[in-house]
Amino acid sequence: MANKVTFDYSVAKKFVSDTEVKMIQACAETAKDQLVNKSGAGNDFLGWIDLPVEYDKEEFARIQKAAEKIQKDSEVLLVIGIGGSYLGARAAIEFLRHSFYNSVSKEIRKTPEIYFCGNNISSNYMNHLIEVIGDRDFSINIISKSGTTTEPAIAFRVFKKLLNEKYGRKEAAKRIYATTDKSRGALKNLANEEGYESFVVPDDVGGRYSVLTAVGLLPIAVSGADITKLMEGAASMRDYCLNQPYDKNDSLQYAAVRNILLRKGKGIEILVNYEPSLHYVSEWWKQLFGESEGKDQKGIYPASVDFTTDLHSMGQFIQDGQRTMFETVVTVEKSSTEIILEEEEVDLDGLNYLAGKSVDFVNKSAMKGTLLAHTDGNVPNLQVFIPEQNEFYLGQLFYFFEFACGVSGYMLGVNPFDQPGVESYKKNMFALLGKPGFEAQREELLKRLQ
Numbered sequence: 322m323a324n325k326v327t328f329d330y331s332v333a334k335k336f337v338s339d340t341e342v343k344m345i346q347a348c349a350e351t352a353k354d355q356l357v358n359k360s361g362a363g364n365d366f367l368g369w370i371d372l373p374v375e376y377d378k379e380e381f382a383r384i385q386k387a388a389e390k391i392q393k394d395s396e397v398l399l400v401i402g403i404g405g406s407y408l409g410a411r412a413a414i415e416f417l418r419h420s421f422y423n424s425v426s427k428e429i430r431k432t433p434e435i436y437f438c439g440n441n442i443s444s445n446y447m448n449h450l451i452e453v454i455g456d457r458d459f460s461i462n463i464i465s466k467s468g469t470t471t472e473p474a475i476a477f478r479v480f481k482k483l484l485n486e487k488y489g490r491k492e493a494a495k496r497i498y499a500t501t502d503k504s505r506g507a508l509k510n511l512a513n514e515e516g517y518e519s520f521v522v523p524d525d526v527g528g529r530y531s532v533l534t535a536v537g538l539l540p541i542a543v544s545g546a547d548i549t550k551l552m553e554g555a556a557s558m559r560d561y562c563l564n565q566p567y568d569k570n571d572s573l574q575y576a577a578v579r580n581i582l583l584r585k586g587k588g589i590e591i592l593v594n595y596e597p598s599l600h601y602v603s604e605w606w607k608q609l610f611g612e613s614e615g616k617d618q619k620g621i622y623p624a625s626v627d628f629t630t631d632l633h634s635m636g637q638f639i640q641d642g643q644r645t646m647f648e649t650v651v652t653v654e655k656s657s658t659e660i661i662l663e664e665e666e667v668d669l670d671g672l673n674y675l676a677g678k679s680v681d682f683v684n685k686s687a688m689k690g691t692l693l694a695h696t697d698g699n700v701p702n703l704q705v706f707i708p709e710q711n712e713f714y715l716g717q718l719f720y721f722f723e724f725a726c727g728v729s730g731y732m733l734g735v736n737p738f739d740q741p742g743v744e745s746y747k748k749n750m751f752a753l754l755g756k757p758g759f760e761a762q763r764e765e766l767l768k769r770l771q
């Protein structure tokens with residue numbers, strides 16, 4: 322077991338040869354140079370590259386203090402945000418903390434319950450969340466880089482009212498933490514006006530690359546995870562990404578191999594996990610790659626499955642359906658806890674052959690068996706290994722994927738740091754809602770909907 326996050330395509334050699342990986346080296350290295358020298362498209366959004374070593378230490382200390390205050394004065398923290406202002410924190414908390422974080426007893430959890438909202442527009446979801454909070458003490462972390470995104474803005478209105486009614490406006494303001502642009506946007510204005518403690522999303526860090534800023538760090542710190550170790554892990558992976566030669570650079574190799582597969586008609590990448598706690602890491606990864614690469618009618622469609630659960634639903638398709646996909650299997654090498662299966666006197670369930678074996682051994686056997694079966698079914702299987710489930714390796718994993726994404730986007734010939742496509746639905750929604758300034762579009766859309 323290596324002591325870092327690693328990438329391995331050895332099982333996929335039938336589909337990607339070492340020679341092909343060598344042939345694409347120049348392309349990958351040019352893309353890396355563009356990224357590191359900041360000479361490519363979107364180069365005003367590259368603040369994430371040095372973030373793990375150049376972050377604002379004063380703000381970092383303020384984040385830790387705010388987290389301690391929330392831990393002391395709140396039973397519940399609401400994290401309001403969407404996309405990059407949501408997924409990183411959720412991914413980290415689910416990966417690092419208890420599988421049943423919000424349900425397990427306070428004695429085990431020790432920190433506030435954490436609920437995410439503002440990531441949908443459902444009245445049911447919000448009403449049910451109000452019921453979950455009940456009359457308990459709570460705080461809000463509202464996160465929006467632009468400060469104008471509709472989903473979190475609506476949720477903030479609703480939950481700010483609840484907080485104001487419970488504590489009065491002045492006291493409520495001390496329980497609201499705003500993570501947003503340093504000087505612009507509706508949320509920044511509101512924070513200034515009401516005196517909320519504010520944290521900054523740096524100008525040069527886009528939403529989907531912002532997990533290691535206050536966007537991710539405050540909720541992660543409230544959950545009791547160690548954000549210093551998270552940054553240290555990211556810093557160590559930054560070092561590998563920037564300084565290792567091509568053949569030893571896991572992140573570069575991953576970017577290269579997925580581009581080789583794309584050129585062979587594999588337009589769908591499925592991120593696979595065998596730990597339920599990785600589910601939201603996949604969700605975070607999907608936004609990272611989907612928003613970065615899916616443009617100009619190009620890109621690999623990022624999908625994900627949770628195995629072994631989805632082997633019993635999507636397994637058939639992956640084994641046997643249209644051959645347009647490859648899998649990237651993320652494995653946690655050493656499970657943090659163990660269960661050993663015991664022998665039963667009468668072997669009614671036929672499982673005595675597993676007596677003395679750990680549940681993780683069964684899980685790993687399922688993983689290895691599936692890897693070979695899917696390879697035989699002509700689905701290339703790439704692998705990413707995480708040594709253990711902790712903050713350090715998660716920091717490495719985040720940075721590994723971010724770097725690979727930047728490189729891969731340039732290899733593909735797109736700007737990996739913009740997202741013009743997401744505006745189309747917003748314009749239509751604003752027009753239909755009657756937002757001032759969208760009158761002409763409104764008439765046109767209403768006619769189409771008749």
Ligand SMILES: O=P(O)(O)OC[C@H]1O[C@](O)(CO)[C@@H](O)[C@@H]1O
Pocket residue numbers: 403404405406464465466467468469470473528529612740743
């Ligand atoms: O932090 P904000 O500005 O509310 O944006 C949230 C998300 O919405 C998007 O801008 C897409 O609309 C994403 O890129 C971003 O992560």
